[in-house]
Amino acid sequence: xxxxxxxxxxxxxxxxxxxxxxxxxxxxxxxxxxxxxxxxxxxxxxxxxxxxxxxxxxxxxxxxxxxxxxxxxxxxxxxxxxxxxxxxxxxxxxxxxxxxxxxxxxxxxxxxxxxxxxxxxxxxxxxxxxxxxxxxxxxxxxxxxxxxxxxxxxxxxxxxxxxxxxxxxxxxxxxxxxxxxxxxxxxxxxxxxxxxxxxxxxxxxxxxxxxxxxxxxxxxxxxxxxxxxxxxxxxxxxxxxxxxxxxxxxxxxxxxxxxxxxxxxxxxxxxxxxxxxxxxxxxxxxxxxxxxxxxxxxxxxxxxxxxxxxxxxxxxxxxxxxxxxxxxxxxxxxxxxxxxxxxxxxxxxxxxxxxxxxxxxxxxxxxxxxxxxxxxxxxxxxxxxxxxxxxxxxxxxxxxxxxxxxxxxxxxxxxxxxxx
Amino acid sequence: xxxxxxxxxxxxxxxxxxxxxxxxxxxxxxxxxxxxxxxxxxxxxxxxxxxxxxxxxxxxxxxxxxxxxxxxxxxxxxxxxxxxxxxxxxxxxxxxxxxxxxxxxxxxxxxxxxxxxxxxxxxxxxxxxxxxxxxxxxxxxxxxxxxxxxxxxxxxxxxxxxxxxxxxxxxxxxxxxxxxxxxxxxxxxxxxxxxxxxxxxxxxxxxxxxxxxxxxxxxxxxxxxxxxxxxxxxxxxxxxxxxxxxxxxxxxxxxxxxxxxxxxxxxxxxxxxxxxxxxxxxxxxxxxxxxxxxxxxxxxxxxxxxxxxxxxxxxxxxxxxxxxxxxxxxxxxxxxxxxxxxxxxxxxxxxxxxxxxxxxxxxxxxxxxxxxxxxxxxxxxxxxxxxxxxxxxxxxxxxxxxxxxxxxxxxxxxxxxxxx
Numbered sequence: 001x002x003x004x005x006x007x008x009x010x011x012x013x014x015x016x017x018x019x020x021x022x023x024x025x026x027x028x029x030x031x032x033x034x035x036x037x038x039x040x041x042x043x044x045x046x047x048x049x050x051x052x053x054x055x056x057x058x059x060x061x062x063x064x065x066x067x068x069x070x071x072x073x074x075x076x077x078x079x080x081x082x083x084x085x086x087x088x089x090x091x092x093x094x095x096x097x098x099x100x101x102x103x104x105x106x107x108x109x110x111x112x113x114x115x116x117x118x119x120x121x122x123x124x125x126x127x128x129x130x131x132x133x134x135x136x137x138x139x140x141x142x143x144x145x146x147x148x149x150x151x152x153x154x155x156x157x158x159x160x161x162x163x164x165x166x167x168x169x170x171x172x173x174x175x176x177x178x179x180x181x182x183x184x185x186x187x188x189x190x191x192x193x194x195x196x197x198x199x200x201x202x203x204x205x206x207x208x209x210x211x212x213x214x215x216x217x218x219x220x221x222x223x224x225x226x227x228x229x230x231x232x233x234x235x236x237x238x239x240x241x242x243x244x245x246x247x248x249x250x251x252x253x254x255x256x257x258x259x260x261x262x263x264x265x266x267x268x269x270x271x272x273x274x275x276x277x278x279x280x281x282x283x284x285x286x287x288x289x290x291x292x293x294x295x296x297x298x299x300x301x302x303x304x305x306x307x308x309x310x311x312x313x314x315x316x317x318x319x320x321x322x323x324x325x326x327x328x329x330x331x332x333x334x335x336x337x338x339x340x341x342x343x344x345x346x347x348x349x350x351x352x353x354x355x356x357x358x359x360x361x362x363x364x365x366x367x368x369x370x371x372x373x374x375x376x377x378x379x380x381x382x383x384x385x386x387x388x389x390x391x392x393x394x395x396x397x398x399x400x401x402x403x404x405x406x407x408x409x410x411x412x413x414x415x416x417x418x419x420x
Numbered sequence: 421x422x423x424x425x426x427x428x429x430x431x432x433x434x435x436x437x438x439x440x441x442x443x444x445x446x447x448x449x450x451x452x453x454x455x456x457x458x459x460x461x462x463x464x465x466x467x468x469x470x471x472x473x474x475x476x477x478x479x480x481x482x483x484x485x486x487x488x489x490x491x492x493x494x495x496x497x498x499x500x501x502x503x504x505x506x507x508x509x510x511x512x513x514x515x516x517x518x519x520x521x522x523x524x525x526x527x528x529x530x531x532x533x534x535x536x537x538x539x540x541x542x543x544x545x546x547x548x549x550x551x552x553x554x555x556x557x558x559x560x561x562x563x564x565x566x567x568x569x570x571x572x573x574x575x576x577x578x579x580x581x582x583x584x585x586x587x588x589x590x591x592x593x594x595x596x597x598x599x600x601x602x603x604x605x606x607x608x609x610x611x612x613x614x615x616x617x618x619x620x621x622x623x624x625x626x627x628x629x630x631x632x633x634x635x636x637x638x639x640x641x642x643x644x645x646x647x648x649x650x651x652x653x654x655x656x657x658x659x660x661x662x663x664x665x666x667x668x669x670x671x672x673x674x675x676x677x678x679x680x681x682x683x684x685x686x687x688x689x690x691x692x693x694x695x696x697x698x699x700x701x702x703x704x705x706x707x708x709x710x711x712x713x714x715x716x717x718x719x720x721x722x723x724x725x726x727x728x729x730x731x732x733x734x735x736x737x738x739x740x741x742x743x744x745x746x747x748x749x750x751x752x753x754x755x756x757x758x759x760x761x762x763x764x765x766x767x768x769x770x771x772x773x774x775x776x777x778x779x780x781x782x783x784x785x786x787x788x789x790x791x792x793x794x795x796x797x798x799x800x801x802x803x804x805x806x807x808x809x810x811x812x813x814x815x816x817x818x819x820x821x822x823x824x825x826x827x828x829x830x831x832x833x834x835x836x837x838x839x840x
Contacts, residue, residue, distance in 0.1 A: 082533065082534075082537070082813065083813075086813060113502065113548070113549075113552040114502075116548060116552075117502070117545060117548055117549075120544060120548070120615075121541065121544075121545070124540060124541075124544070124611075125537060125540075125541070128533070128536060128537055128540070129533075129537075132533040132536075132811050132813065135811035136811055136812070136813070155593045155595065156591060156592065156593035156594075157586070157587070157588040157589055157591045157592070157593040158588060158589035158591070160588070160589075164588055166577070166586045166587070166588065166598070167577070167586070167587065168577040168578060168580070168584055168586065169577055169578035169580075169759070171576060171577045171578070171757070172576065172577070173575045173576035173577040174576075175575065175598040175600070176598055176600055177598070178586070178595040178596055178597070178598040180595070180596055180614070180617075181614075181618070182618070182621075183618075184615070184618070187611070187614050187615060187618060190614060191544075191607070191611050191614070194600070194601075194607050194610060194611070195540075195604070195607060197600075198601070198602070198603075198604070198607060199811075201602075201751065202751060202807055202808055202810065202811075203808070203811050331621065331622060337591070339589070387622055388622055388623070390622065391552050391555035391556055391619075391622075391623050392556070393502065393503075393506060393552065393556070
């Protein structure tokens with residue numbers, strides 16, 4: 001029997017190119033498990049992917065046709081469905097599981113109470129369901145879980161990779177690095193870390209908990225095989241990440257929107273590098289029973305410096321941009337210390353695949369190509385979710401779609417995925 | 421219009437005597453909000469309160485008759501019901517809210533996956549629902565939230581009351597004291613702390629986050645007014661706390677069950693002192709917009725020393741007990757450092773009300789009185805939930821009651837509370 005890897009969330013921005021990449025590298029089955037909710041959630045804020053993405057059914061057909069490989073498959077599973085997750089893991093007995101099936105946006109979690117609750121529930125329960133099913137059926141398998149550098153916040157001390165020793169009251173203790181996030185989304189990722197760490201201690205789950213920086217870019221090697229294989233690209237204020245957003249702003253507005261002072265400093269990595277890093281982590285799993293924290297980033301920048309870099313590349317395309325400082329909808333330090341240890345990935349062979357400016361050029365190419373689609377969504381560039389007024393129960397302009405409030409069933413997911 | 425205080429979870433072991441105490445001390449309305457689930461959950465592990473507790477309808481009637489006070493009222497609200505919590509807080513506009521409406525047992529959360537999920541959901545969502553409704557309707561009110569000393573685990577350094585300054589990489593930072601719990605229950609309390617702290621920063625919720633030690637005892641001043649006003653007393657391995665359990669073991673088994681080495685050290689306080697401490701905290705709220713962490717405990721003991729103390733009191737009742745070391749079902753350090761700062765409560769006037777041995781004597785009186793009820797549940801003394809095998813989906817001997825998997829409705833709760 002062939003081996004297998006399950007990619008929960010394999011329809012997403014990172015999940016889809018990762019699943020293809022793994023299917024190219026191995027003869028094992030790569031099983032995409034998804035409930036297709038990313039597409040529903042993006043539409044619920046009246047937005048869409050800039051790149052015209054195919055349905056899952058079309059994606060798999062195109063992948064088979066262009067690559068002649070038959071090891072990429074789809075399973076309609078909602079990660080919140082305890083029984084469905086259990087059945088899936090029991091059926092495939094995977095050697096590794098990648099967990100990306102989470103609500104992935106901080107601003108989305110800050111729209112109102114319903115979005116906050118949805119985010120925490122979806123993320124916590126999905127993670128627990130995977131952990132418990134692994135303990136039952138594949139206790140030796142490797143769980144590669146996507147967390148966020150945002151779990152650390154922006155502390156005044158360097159961020160380590162793993163536990164630290166601290167001194168207090170004249171004594172020393174090794175403790176989990178103290179985490180704090182500034183959105184319900186970031187807290188949900190912290191909660192996942194806690195549940196995973198507890199489960200590792202209790203059941204010996206072998207886990208890599210990825211603290212990922214901000215990902216940018218639109219292409220990977222596999223997405224360029226054919227147009228139907230492109231991944232999604234979000235640029236609105238809810239789903240877009242900063243560099244991707246800047247490029248669209250450059251093309252459409254000729255001005256880049258800077259949140260507050262723009263000295264917010266974060267770790268970044270390209271989509272290529274995110275895929276490569278996760279592949280390396282799968283090829284170099286932690287030891288049996290080990291829980292490993294990995295800071296997955298390549299470079300550290302503040303958002304104003306990045307704006308200037310995007311502006312420089314814009315000039316190559318004949319676009320002259322200005323900067324506009326706008327009120328920061330988030331609650332975050334706008335000027336702060338930031339230093340991060342990240343040595344595990346380099347130690348297992350991680351090297352930057354493309355320079356940042358080259359990736360920014362690729363984004364410009366694709367944004368210019370789909371400029372008309374972007375124009376139609378231009379108004380979504382401006383942020384609307386204000387952190388400090390997120391306490392409303394229902395933000396009626398951006399209602400949480402009722403169909404995602406409960407786990408979706410197999411038939412419903414197959415319809416959403418274009419198989420029915 | 422009269423003022424009001426809402427006590428979520430006012431049917432519970434601590435909630436009921438606290439609600440009565442507050443109703444005696446103030447002329448404000450004291451509103452008990454509960455879904456009566458504690459009673460359902462206790463029965464689901466085939467157990468019951470040793471003390472024969474009245475229905476909520478009977479409790480309120482008796483309280484009115486014996487005290488001539490009409491300010492204690494009941495509202496059938498499930499804390500997981502976003503709309504019901506919102507309506508309640510909007511209606512009463514309370515100046516303070518006590519939140520005790522949580523799944524309160526670590527062993528219960530470790531029965532199986534369903535119990536783990538239920539515990540985290542119930543606790544997280546209830547807490548979020550209260551926080552958001554407060555931000556909307558009573559942004560200046562005081563939230564007194566019950567957490568647990570178990571949020572800290574048993575670190576090798578002293579446990580402070582609030583944030584600490586740590587040094588790392590040659591720099592200093594003030595951080596939340598690093599927490600880690602050894603059960604899904606304890607993690608749920610950590611998650612509450614995170615959500616509350618974030619909401620405090622975003623909306624300025626004035627909050628006291630109580631890190632409470634282990635409570636013991638069966639009586640308070642108000643429960644002794646009349647038999648119908650007694651509070652529940654649990655002694656089985658799921659719901660009982662260690663001193664309460666020991667007394668029942670002394671009476672029924674003539675031996676005390678020591679988990680492992682018995683050098684597990686914790687903070688303790690009597691039920692009298694828990695009620696007094698919370699009353700003091702309500703009378704001395706934090707400043708506007710302040711988030712306050714309070715370590716609520718009176719004394720620190722290890723479980724073996726407590727066993728010897730219970731054994732001594734047992735002799736006064738002519739009971740000669742032995743100790744029996746049993747395999748520890750929990751995952752915890754059995755010999756460890758433990759030191760806790762707790763100065764806030766003493767600084768606002770907290771003093772121990774009764775000596776531990778006197779409280780233990782009261783427990784003996786009541787256990788001897790209800791000995792026959794205890795005999796019928798004798799087998800429940802032995803622990804069954806084993807931390808390391810908690811990964812099963814359904815532990816069929818102790819199934820999660822399906823009626824609590826969704827929020828209960830008003831009519832259903834009124835029936836459970838004896839009003840229908």
